[in-house]
Amino acid sequence: MIQTKDRFQIAIDNVTELETILNAEQVFKENKKEYLENLAVLKKKLSDQEYSVAIIAAMKAGKSTLINAFLGNDILPNESDACTASITEIKHAPTFIEKVRKIYKNGSVIDIFATEEFDLGEAFHEDVKKSRNSNEIDKILKYEINSPIIAVNDLNSDSSIQKFLLVD
Numbered sequence: 001m002i003q004t005k006d007r008f009q010i011a012i013d014n015v016t017e018l019e020t021i022l023n024a025e026q027v028f029k030e031n032k033k034e035y036l037e038n039l040a041v042l043k044k045k046l047s048d049q050e051y052s053v054a055i056i057a058a059m060k061a062g063k064s065t066l067i068n069a070f071l072g073n074d075i076l077p078n079e080s081d082a083c084t085a086s087i088t089e090i091k092h093a094p095t096f097i098e099k100v101r102k103i104y105k106n107g108s109v110i111d112i113f114a115t116e117e118f119d120l121g122e123a124f125h126e127d128v129k130k131s132r133n134s135n136e137i138d139k140i141l142k143y144e145i146n147s148p149i150i151a152v153n154d155l156n157s158d159s160s161i162q163k164f165l166l167v168d
Contacts, residue, residue, distance in 0.1 A: 008046055008047075008049060011046050012043055012046050012047060015039050015042055015043045015046065016043065018039055019036060019039050019040075019043075022035055022036060022039070023036070048163060049163060050163045050165070051163065051164045051165065052165045052167060053164075053165070053166055053167065054167040055067055055166065055167065055168055062078075063168055064076035064077060064078040064168055065078050067090060067166055067168050070149050070150055070151045070166065071090065071147050071148070071149060071150065072148075072150045073096065073121070073147065074121045075100070075120060075121045075124060075145060075147065076088060076121070076124070076145075076168060077121070077124060077125035077128050077129075086128075086131075086137060086140040086141070086142055086143060087141075087142040087143070087167060087168070088142065088143040088144075088145065088167070088168040089142055089143070089144050089145070089165055089166070089167055090144075090145045090146075090147055090149065090165065090166040090167075090168070091144065091145070091146050091147075091163075091164075091165055092147075092148065092149045092152050092163070092164035092165070092166075093146040093147060093148060094148065095148065096146070096147045096148060097145075097146040097147070098113065098114065098120060099111045099112060099113050099120070100112040100120065100123075100124045100127075100143055100144070100145050101143065101144040101145075102127065102131075102140060102143050103140070103141045103142050103143070103144065104139050104140055104141060105139055105140070105141045106139070112124055112127050124143070149164060149166060152164050
């Protein structure tokens with residue numbers, strides 16, 4: 001049975017071979033640069049062993065609730081009205097980092113923390129509501145959370161999963 005690390009190396013080798021063929025051949029002249037750039041991106045992702053999983057469904061289908069279950073923590077806002085305002089990326093981490101990072105399209109960053117009044121999930125939810133009500137949503141690029149993802153914890157003993165990202 002081929003180990004996961006070996007499979008990644010085989011895939012990287014195949015991409016390298018494609019690059020060599022593309023550079024040597026006189027075909028695809030018009031798009032050669034684009035193809036080589038795409039292959040370079042693919043090779044980097046394979047080398048970095050990045051996994052991104054987007055949770056996509058109809059509005060109010062329970063995407064945030066599902067992700068909260070994966071986290072074992074009610075951090076993502078969920079309510080009877082639509083409440084996911086922007087992309088939220090949950091990066092798998094060995095321990096939960098007690099903040100939500102809000103990143104704006106202009107590059108500025110605000111960290112959201114628990115307060116005396118609200119735990120972190122509630123503070124995040126309040127920030128989302130405030131951003132939605134003030135029409136700030138268009139200025140937000142994404143939110144970031146660093147947390148263990150229960151569904152990946154057992155797999156993490158296999159070092160082939162170095163980076164895992166859930167996207168809501």
